[in-house]
Amino acid sequence: xxxxVTILEAALLCYFGxxxxxxxxxxxxxxxxxxxxxxxxxxxxxxxxxxxxxxxDGVIFHVAKDALNQTYDQSNYDVVVIADSLQPATxxxxxxxxxxxxxxxxxxxxxxKALNEAMKRIGxxxxxxxxxxxxxxxxxxxxxxxxxxxxxxYNAIQGRRAAKNExxxxxxxxxxxxxxxxxxxxxxxxxxxxxxxxxxxxMSFKYDVLKRMLLRMDSIGGFDRELELRLVGEGTKVKxxxxxxxxxxxxxxxxxxxxxxxxxxxxxxxYLRQYFISGLINLLKGRLTYFNSxxxxxxxxxxxxxxxxxxxxxxxxxxxxxxxxxxxxxxxLAWSATVMxxxxxxPRSYYNIRLxxxxxxxxxxxxxxxxxxxxxxxxxxxxxxxxxxxxSQSK
Numbered sequence: 075x076x077x078x079v080t081i082l083e084a085a086l087l088c089y090f091g092x093x094x095x096x097x098x099x100x101x102x103x104x105x106x107x108x109x110x111x112x113x114x115x116x117x118x119x120x121x122x123x124x125x126x127x128x129x130x131d132g133v134i135f136h137v138a139k140d141a142l143n144q145t146y147d148q149s150n151y152d153v154v155v156i157a158d159s160l161q162p163a164t165x166x167x168x169x170x171x172x173x174x175x176x177x178x179x180x181x182x183x184x185x186x187k188a189l190n191e192a193m194k195r196i197g198x199x200x201x202x203x204x205x206x207x208x209x210x211x212x213x214x215x216x217x218x219x220x221x222x223x224x225x226x227x228y229n230a231i232q233g234r235r236a237a238k239n240e241x242x243x244x245x246x247x248x249x250x251x252x253x254x255x256x257x258x259x260x261x262x263x264x265x266x267x268x269x270x271x272x273x274x275x276x277m278s279f280k281y282d283v284l285k286r287m288l289l290r291m292d293s294i295g296g297f298d299r300e301l302e303l304r305l306v307g308e309g310t311k312v313k314x315x316x317x318x319x320x321x322x323x324x325x326x327x328x329x330x331x332x333x334x335x336x337x338x339x340x341x342x343x344x345y346l347r348q349y350f351i352s353g354l355i356n357l358l359k360g361r362l363t364y365f366n367s368x369x370x371x372x373x374x375x376x377x378x379x380x381x382x383x384x385x386x387x388x389x390x391x392x393x394x395x396x397x398x399x400x401x402x403x404x405x406x407l408a409w410s411a412t413v414m415x416x417x418x419x420x421p422r423s424y425y426n427i428r429l430x431x432x433x434x435x436x437x438x439x440x441x442x443x444x445x446x447x448x449x450x451x452x453x454x455x456x457x458x459x460x461x462x463x464x465x466s467q468s469k
Contacts, residue, residue, distance in 0.1 A: 080399040087400055087408065090384045093374050094408040097415030100262030105418060107261035109316045112222040119201035119225070121151035121217055122281065126188040128158040130208035133323075135167045137208055142172065146217035154196055156188045185274075186291050193285050200281040207275040209323035211238060219318045220278040229283050229310050232260060233276040233318035241326055243432040247439065248324035248331070250424055250432075251377070257419035259371065260314035268363045269311040271371065274298040276320035283310065296341025299372075303349055306367045328442070335443055339376060340450045346372035379447070381416065382440035384409050 123141055127134040134155060141153045153173040157165060158180070168175045176192045189205070202224050206212070216233065223231055234256055237249030259271035274297070283305075293300045302312055325331045346369070353368035374380065388409040395402045420429075 076399070083398065083400055086387070087404055090380070090387070090412070091404070091408045093380050094384070094411035094415065096370065096374065097258065097377075098411040098418075099415075100258045100266065101415040101418040102262075103265040104257040104261035107265045107314075107316070110223055110226070110228070110313065112219055113226065114222065116222055116225040118147055118150045119221055120199065121146070121202045121204055121221070121278075122154055122193075122196060122200040123151055123204045123206065123212075123217070124154045124156060124189060124192055125206045125208055125210075126156045126158065126185050126192075127160060127208040128183050128188070129160070131161045131164040134160065134208050135164060135171075137206075137210065138168060138173045139171050140211045141206070143214060144212065144217045145214050146221070148172070151217055152196070152200075154192055156192045158183050158188055182294075184292075184294050184297070186288060186293050186297050190288050193288065198282070198285070202278055203281045203284045204278045205275055206320065207322065209238070210235075210275050211321040212276075213319040213321075216318050216320065219315065223313070223315060223318075224278065224280065228313045229280040230272075230305050230312045231278045231318070232270045232272055232312050232314050233278070233320050234260070234314075234316045235273055235276045235320050235322040238321035238323050239326070240324065240428075243428075243435050244328065244331060244439075245324040245326045246428055247432050247435065250420065250429070252322070252324070253421050253424070254377065254416060254419040256314075256316070257421075258415070261316065263366070264314040268366050269302065269306045270314035271367075272298040272302040272312055275322065276318070278318075293341075295337045296345060299341055299345045303345060303368055306364050311363060331439075332442055332446060335376065336446050336449060339446060342372050343450070375447075376443055377416070378436065378440050379443050381412060382437075382444065384412055 125134070125138065125141070130137075134157075138153055138155050142148065144151065155168055155173055155175045157168070157175050157177045160168075160177075165175060165177070174196065176195050178188055178191045180187050193203070202220065204217070204220065220231060220233075235252055237245070237252060240246040240249050255271070255273070263270045277298070287301055287304050290304065291297065291300055305312060325334060349368035349372075353365050356368075357365040375383075384405075388405050391398060391402060391405055
């Protein structure tokens, strides 16, 4: 019995110690991040700004219209709305603005299917392809920055997704989580010479590279994870660029939050299983970037679950120190490193009274996310749509 307890204790400490070390190192690395310089003077190449819109009648017209407000010459980019199950009235509105509307219909809709069909129809006259969500708004210089960096040799770029709305504590915390991800998996990964995580939107790629990758994919959930893994598999790192900003709507309702996180967690574990062995093999070949993207990052439970579990365990084990087979100080060190890693990743703008108030919601959100771990069956086998509110609700 003692041996079993010791093994369990060691396994838990190894896992949480790994999470703590990863979070701390990547967050520390993010503090030294330097956004790549834009040099200017490059010729404007042609972009396809693709916006998959599945039943997004409430937001897509305004988002498509906003996408036309770039400092980039409008003759050098097309806004392509991929209209999946949109209402006739919405299609009529879209026809009044200078965007390309590609109507698609599938028995089972996915972003990969929508993007593949759109790219097949719009042709190959583009140099670069941007992918947005149907609620995203690009800052005016977004395409200008992407054009400059692509011509410096970056074939895959992830911009910074920032919160468009922080109307309640849930959307505020969702925005905070996004910024922590930007810091750890974007800035930290880039500083350490690894590939940034893709986020599903606010992304720009060399057009032919994107088209080739998508044609090989049939993802239902987490297409951005598979896309990143295929890119790094071919030796293409994703570059994170903090000054290329896209505003993204954050969830305000608990049921939407739960469905979104269920989709994310399910896809994470799906790709961990699928790429785990190849990740280990590539580690032996010295391909740390591939190993990080396939295994190290996907092996971790969601951050809030990790923080909640290690906090609970560290607190409980304080009262059981005499029965522990491993030093309690190791648990305390792992907890401290985890907390410090998160604290370093929080932008200064979030240190205010709203953060203190929002923290009181964390235990309830932690419990909801923890219970999702037991509801993941078949979640990655069906398309789970995240609905977006109308523009008037997202200010």
